[in-house]
Amino acid sequence: MKSFEEKELKRLYKPMVQTKGGNGQITIIGGSFLFHGAPILSLKTASRVVDMVFFTSPEPSIGKIAQHLKSKLFSFIWFPFDQIDEYIEKSDAILIGPGLMRYHKKISNFKFPVSSRLDEAGLETKKITERLLSEFPQKQWVIDAGSLQVMDKKFIPKDAILTPNQKEFVMLFGGEKPQVTAKKHDCIIVFKNAVTEIFSAQESSLIEGGNNGLIKGGTGDV
Template sequence: MVQLSEDILHKVIKKRPEISHKGTFGRVVLIGGNQQYGGAIIMSAEACIKSGAGLTTVITAEKNHSALHARLPETMVLAFWETTMIYQVLEQADVILIGPGLGLDKTAITLLKGVLKTQKAQQWLVIDGSAISLFSEYNLSLKFPSQTVFTPHQAEWERLSGLSFIEQTDENNRAQQALIGAKIVLKSHRTTIYDDAVSYYQNPLGNPGMATGGMGDTLAGMITGFLAQFEKGMDTIGAAVYLHSLIGDDLSEKNYVVLPTTISEALPRYMKKYAIERK
């Protein structure tokens, strides 16, 4: 077991090169937010953009477009029905996130199957929220390339892995991760990351004030934004997980509840600090 610490932030977060442009920091596509749960994908997008992704396109229900652009004018946006353009932006993406607020209907499963079918060897895929539930709902295949990341909470992990809460030991979780092939970010009061390359990473941070709707959507957006611009791998995923909780812990010192959007708001300031401190 490797316990995450502040060292992971100094290792991963680096100064931006003087000669750079939007494409230098990655092209990201986020898919989610049906008519009921538009806030989920908006929070993911905010975390992704404020963690530094270069170009971000959000594919969401048309009902959410005005709210998304009002909060995040930096995003590009497509509706679920714009199939031709969806596959064009997916073709160009470095990292894809699917699931926050996506729902479980036919549109959701069509989008998920399309993403799984077209994922390229160089593209990273983050699967969160509703998209995780769709695997058990539709009995989809559970063998993935290593550049795929699932971000389940314990109930979603139960559906994905078949392990009940009491069976979710580190040994059993590692065994199931090996069968699935993808990296697993198992969210809890002490989030744990499982991957074949290491025994597992454990995050020592987090607090009850973070038990708020949208916290997982924000983490998924951060992981996506980090993978878009930094070296792709476990350290980068670990850095996103650790920084998410570190900001949450700092905010909890003066706040009874830590809102996900306040974590996103703080991201540029924290990342600047660690980029400057990097040795």
């Protein structure tokens, strides 16, 4: 496994045309009545580097929080969830999962199939996640948190970026090795830790220089 070097940052995507909106558009889907802070962290970070940030949630009350935040952070657009397909169509990338509901109660036994562990809240997140992934597989997806915990792995789009913690990885893939999983599903897996591990179908890398603070909840949302 090779170490990621700072000079490789220059290989990151840069828009061909430097115009308004030329630095990309992203849609963020997340938040619930229980987890309303997670997508806000994602929103703040994306607003610093992406030209157009669109934000929505299946939980209507998140809209009030977004409108309050917009008075301090102007570089995003909140839209009603029933317009989700329209905004995905015009986005370059979509982040789904931060703050979406998994279960109303904490689950400690992960040996049973996902479908048998979910309550109404988890089933709704599963339905939303799998529908959008299957209807827009050509988009660049980043799948996080709530969506990872409830979805079926057969819905993972090609080249999707998955950001599981250890528990979420086991819930979705069982005892598979991350490198095997990345090749099988042609995706990218990012394990956040003091040393972050990244696995793709072609290679694996280490990003050093972090610390144990990367284990803290919310760092994946950023």
